[in-house]
Amino acid sequence: MTAPESADWLASVSDKDVTDPGRRRFLITGATAAGSLVLGLPAGGEAFSSSDAAENRTRQIGFFVEIAADGDVIIGSNQPEIGQGVRTALPMLVAEELDVDWARVSVKPMPLGLLKTADGYTWKYGGQGVGGSTGLTRNWDFMREVGAIARQQLIRAAAVKYEVAAKRCTTRPGYVISDDLPRDIPYGELVKTAAALDLPDHNPVLKDKENYRIVGTRQKTVDAHDIVTGVARYGIDTIKPDMRYAVIARSPFLNGRVKSFDDTAARKINGVLKVFKIDGPEPGAPYLILASGVAVVATSTWAAIKGRKALQIEWEPGPNATDSTDAFWQQNEEMLKGSGQIVTDDGQYESAIETAHKTVQRSYQIPFVSHAPLEPQNCYAHVEKDSCHIVAPTQMPGGASRAAAAVTGLPRENIHIDISRVGGGFGRRLSNDYVAEAAMISQQTGWPIKLQWTREDDVRHDFYRPGGLHEMRAGLDETGKVIAWTQRLASASKHFRRPNKPDDGLWEPELYPDDFPRRIVDNFRLEYFHHPIGLPRGSWRAPAHTANAFVIQSFLDEIAHASGQDPLQFRLDLLGKDRELEYDGHGGPTYNPGRLARLLTFVATQIGYGDKRKKDRGVGLATHFTFGGYAAHAFEVSVDDAGGLIIERIVAAIDCGLAVHPQAVEAQLQGGTIDGISTALGLQITVKDGQVQQGNFDDYPLLRIAAIPARLETHILPYDDVPTGVGEMGIPSAAPALTNAIFNASGIRIRNLPIADQLKKARAG
Amino acid sequence: MISFRVNSKQVRFDGDADTPLLWVLRDHLQLTGAKYGCGIGQCGACTVHIDGKAQRSCVLPIAALANKSVTTIEGLGDENGQLHPVQQAWLAVDVPQCGYCQAGQIMATVDFLQKHPRPSDEDIDNNMSNICRCGTYVRIRDAIHQAAKLMQKGEQQ
Ligand code: FES
């Protein structure tokens, strides 16, 4: 079985086997039969000669921007929409530079575009895939350039048509204007002329921030009307002629296999059509799908589910049959008694900690958690002799095409991938295991099928956020300044059954060495212990930042308290003034701790950090730099005598550079905050006897509205004129701000997540 | 054979009597607005109205539907395409993120506001239990209050 679509946040975003053709150079124009101007990337492999008729060219254009004769504008959206607002934000960039009224813009989703080249594949519509909060930043220049080129083309068309000088023309929304023109010329009247002009070969001039009319303004989500009327189509809503419905009974044992099965009863269920075995990967081998199982194909979802229930399967529990998270946690402690792999070692850690005036040591435990997007995994596949059609809710359509190709043996150019709207991503849909499964079932039956995962399938067969035990130690001088710092982590690396990953690189997705306070504390060491467990791991929203921000921001609070310092001032002293520090990881090449300090001061002020509060009330703070963006949280909570927790108020602030689509930035900050507290309060995946113990929202209790304070305030602190991503920045600092507030209110320090009933237990004594 | 109404149309289903209404709507009637999220009555993504009351259709066997009247999100607006005030409020506040839970949230809210036309935050906390994985709860709360105001205005006119 070949390598899977890598679940690696960044590696998969850059989709290494697909090259980038230097997109702008390939932009071409043409006209549609209806006389619209189309600007896009060539859909055929070959270059166009300028002698080709414009109409001829258009048929070969991978659609991107279309300006109709009536002035309406359609903008293609090439990225998967998982709720992050990319289907609104990217077209906003095009519309801004094109200079049109946003009200005249409609947005059309585009399929995956891959072109075969001599030595691989290239993107037809620009790179497609969302992860690592990069959807906006990767397309920031490109989308604006597309809009600016279209605008330039319209100006040149006006110049040609009215025989005026192009440089004396400019635009207002929807019109080319100039004193030399007889009147303001609507774009619509220029599209025909514009379509016949070749594109200039120089770069367009982009607008200055001061002149933005759309970027940075509050715009409504493009598909909101479809969503509130129930017509928006998610992957799960796919219905095709002659489509059958499939479910799979997957091994409940991590790395277990089907030993034998009896489908007599299942086949008697009304509507069940076929039942067959699906071979899973070899234990430990790179995977394409996660588990061995038995597929049931039926005439409806319910019949397939009923058929599955009627199966008698004997499982071969396999090599992880005795795995348990209880043992995992115990062994972590054992491991940390030894020595691990030193991955970062600045200054003289050993001597600094030995001579320190005071040392503080604490340990924190981060559980495995599941993504649980509300739309369970599903995929439509129709594999035919020479081609294959897939409709999938995926973050990585390129990976979906790779998975389908690996299963079917078809060349990727013959695999058509439609990207549906996606009911939540959170990193789960960077992996395309469900696409591979669907392609297998369709190929084996010859039918168009929709594979449906139940919620239990989803919770039990996920790529979980890695669990780990973090041991922290800091040395302080007489003034209370931190002079030595170490983080020792024993965890199950996110690099789960990846091909070509050396053991000494397993730490890489778990410790981001340049995170605060590296380069601020001189004697700084990171040590890693990989602790294998059969539980699959993958990228869970903001991956290791959720673990490390909790650990670091809790530990800072503990150091401050242990050394009699104020937690806010202590942090501000460490963060210091504006300056760029080297940051090699995703989000770099530098970061500015002064921006964190500014956010922290802001949220502290908003929440009234220094105010006198009733007994049992407290505030807590935290801040973190995540993949290029900055955020901070302040929580105010109360904890009663019985350990009952109420979150009274939350102030969240983000510095994402320029906020292109403020509506979505706020939504992501609110959503990230809520995800952070939902996870910290009650979520964890545990394993016993080699099986995941949770299965649905009754034992994996996502927060409901009652737990969210009516006072959750979000603030955007602008900085500069370039945007950063926003999808993950809102989550890492939420949990530590909450637990720091709990400590401030109650004196109870939460070091193990989730919080669950720890407060009640502590109060009960 | 079970006969019932969906969005004012008479429909019939002759499959297994234990089939949950949700799958009848989605697979057989091709009304995909109600969503599957958990199948055990926990998340509310599948919420529809049965004789005007919000119910979780994933745990409702079709046998219980005989002669009942079902309204789904597709049938919530009026015949002229006018949106229900709750849908209008949802748009005004721009509630959705991924949007997957929202049909269920809206259907739950319509019923909730019938019982609590001037809801307090506490009423919302005590009665609204649909899950939103994206965490749109702040805007859901705002939209519920706005919808309540819209509906009161509507009544005064
Ligand atoms: S799908 Fe019905 S309550 Fe979740």
Ligand code: FES
């Ligand atoms: S908007 Fe995504 S689950 Fe609610």
